[in-house]
Amino acid sequence: MFEAEVNPEDITSAEFVVAIPSYNEADSIAFPVQQADRGIESFFGNRKSVIINCDNDSDDGTKEIFLGIRTNTPKIYISTEPGMKGKGRNFKNLFQKIVDLEAKAVVVVDADLKSITPKWIKHLGEPLFQDFGYVAPLYVRHKYDGTITNSIAYPLTRSLYGRRVRQPIGGDFGFQGELAQVYLESDTWSEAVANFGIDIWMTTLAMNENVPICQAFMGRPKIHRAKDPGSDLGPMFRQVVGTIFEMMIKFCPFWSQVKWSKPTSIFGFGLGETEMPPPVKVNKETLFQKFQHGFKSCGHILENVLQKETFNKLREVKKMDTDRFDFPTNLWINVLIDFAVGYRDKVWKEDELLDSLIPIYLGKTLSYVRKTERMSVRESEEFIEEECVQFEASKSLLVQVWNKGA
Amino acid sequence: MAKILVVDDEEHIRLLYSEELSEAGYEVITAADGHKLIERIETEKPDLVVLDIKMVDYNGLDLLQEIRNKFYDMPVILCTAYDTFKEDIKSIAADFYVIKSFDLTELKKKIATALETHIPSS
Structure with missing residues (x-):
């Protein structure tokens, strides 16, 4: 009943x-x-x-x-x-x-x-009684876990809104009760937000409200039910990336004024030795094939969404074989900028446009895997940080392209 | 003129940073340790803190946390002789870090970026 x-x-x-x-x-x-x-x-x-x-x-x-x-x-x-x-x-x-x-x-x-401890409640909750309005989680994750976060959600939200929140779609977080009213009254609710877009939506609204944000170190990696990335990627990708693009439209007056980024306070250390995350296996050949096939099947959409120069560079990347495959960070940034503008201008049907970004994202993921395969978790974190700095340095380009198309 | 607080227990470093950063157009004040650092920041109101990680009696990463909790958006640049500090999660609360050197080009670049960082009020 x-x-x-x-x-x-x-x-x-x-x-x-x-x-x-x-x-x-x-x-x-x-x-x-x-x-x-x-x-x-x-x-x-x-x-x-x-x-x-x-x-x-x-x-x-x-x-x-x-x-x-x-x-x-x-x-x-x-x-x-x-x-x-x-x-x-x-x-x-x-x-x-x-x-x-x-x-x-x-x-x-x-x-x-499966890895939650009582201290997670402490670390996510305590800062809320000490003037912080939003607490994002900070886990040690395997370098190949959370690639949507690493390639899109983290670098984009950081460069857009100026706050370094490493896990903006972490799933475990804290917020002050007052924010609930803000969320209820927001006019940015959408079907994507009603689904998996909710995490990035909440984090982004907190940033735009200028709520003091901190990150809570969880000490243990996030271990939860294993999901098949292939079957889950489509809807989740569309909802998360679609929400990011929607919020860009809504909050342009705010993010267009943001320069570089600020760190946040960190809570929750003193947990003893940090447990390392379980390894995540990645099949490079599958990523390569999905990039190749997706590029071919979505070529007509990409040609409409991307600027000519970006599309041509992407075609050069497509010609590389697996052993030499390299997707430059600047090209990835240009792809995301063009997709954000294309989404806003509705140059293609929303779902198809977002789906056509998936194979490109898989190509970028393959490049990341190749570049970081001999790196430790910490070294790969530094690699991501360097990419974020490139995103921030390209902010003026984003503003320029965004305003030109408006 | 932006005011920079340099916190380092080595006198020659404080002198070097003072001279070079003053020549670069900044007002520089110094502290030899973390004693009453928060009070000092409250009274002197620097625009940015350059903080040594390893001082004889103070852990720069603990000081960083104290600064960050009290002055949410205060730019802090960590200075260190080695990059092993990055293994400590607390280090990510810094705006930037630089490896100590007599050539302050990198430090000056980071200071300029940190001071340029802007997040509008909503």
């Missing part, structure tokens, strides 16, 4: 909320709930707290598992209407609940986390 809310202890107010969004997470939600409960007890014992599961009306028993877990912290289950899916929709329900509860601080963690 569908229930929009189950609130067994009739909780009507809370100072601190730990929220866990879900869809069919019956087999995994128990662990993060237990860790959250321990985190709340150990570090926020003096604050009135609640654990909220915001769900997409899962049909695998997520609700029953969540409500059945024995915790010292009270729990509330909320759900979207039957058939209404999307991570962002879960968050919309959550924002309203936070406003209703008048919560001061909210920590969100993924339902399929």
Whole structure:
């Protein structure tokens, strides 16, 4: 039977909320709930707290598992209407609940986390009681994990909005309760935001609100349910990148004035030796083939979206074989600039335009893999930092191209 | 004229940075350690801090964290003789870092960029 809310202890107010969004997470939600409960007890014992599961009306028993877990912290289950899916929709329900509860601080963690500890709750939550409005996670990730973050989300948001937030789509984060109202009232909500665009949307809005942001070091790598990158990439890529481009349109007056970038405060060290992330295998040949085939099948779109010079350079890259393959960072920056402008000007059907960027992104990923294959995690981080500086140095070009096309 | 606070426990470094950065058009003030650094920043209001990582009695990365928590957007450039400090996660709270050298070209470049950085208020 569908229930929009189950609130067994009739909780009507809370100072601190730990929220866990879900869809069919019956087999995994128990662990993060237990860790959250321990985190709340150990570090926020003096604050009135609640654990909220915001769900997409899962049909695998997520609700029953969540409500059945024995915790010292009270729990509330909320759900979207039957058939209404999307991570962002879960968050919309959550924002309203936070406003209703008048919560001061909210920590969100993924339902399929296997590496979460009670200290994650501490590190994501504590800064919110010390003047910080938004807390982004800082994990040690394998150099081939999170390539959308490494190639697009991090360098673009950093150069656009001037804040160095390494994991802007991390999935585990904290925000002050006051921000929930800002999110509810924002006129930038979209279908992409209602799905996987939600994380980058929340981070970007926080940056544009000039909310003090810090990053919390989690100490452990993020280990969660393994996903097949091939099957997941399309919708997630479209929703994340589409949201970034949408926000560029909306917040142009802000980002066009930003020069270079600022670091953030770091919380959460002192966790002992940092655990290294598990290796991520990458099939270079598959990336190469997908780049080649995608370039061929999307050539007509690329020719419309990209400036002639950029398209020609991309054709030169296409001619390289796997062993010599090199996708220059400046070319990647030019591709993203042209796609952002093309998206704004609707030069092609939105979904097809975003899909045509995927093979180019896979080519860029292949180049990154080749350049960093002998590097340690730290060295590859420095490589990404250098790329970010190139993004920032190209900001004036972005502003110029953006204004020219407007 | 931008005011730069140089924090370093080596006197010859403080002298070198003072001379060169003054010649480059900056007002330079110095501190030999991290003692009452936050108070000093509060009263002297520098536009940027150049901070040595390894001082005899102070860890520059801890000082960086103190500065960052108190002065959210204060530009801080870390100076070090070795780049092993990057293994410490706290180092990413710095705007930039430079490897110590008698040639201050890189430092001056980073100072200029850090002072040029701009994020408008919403």
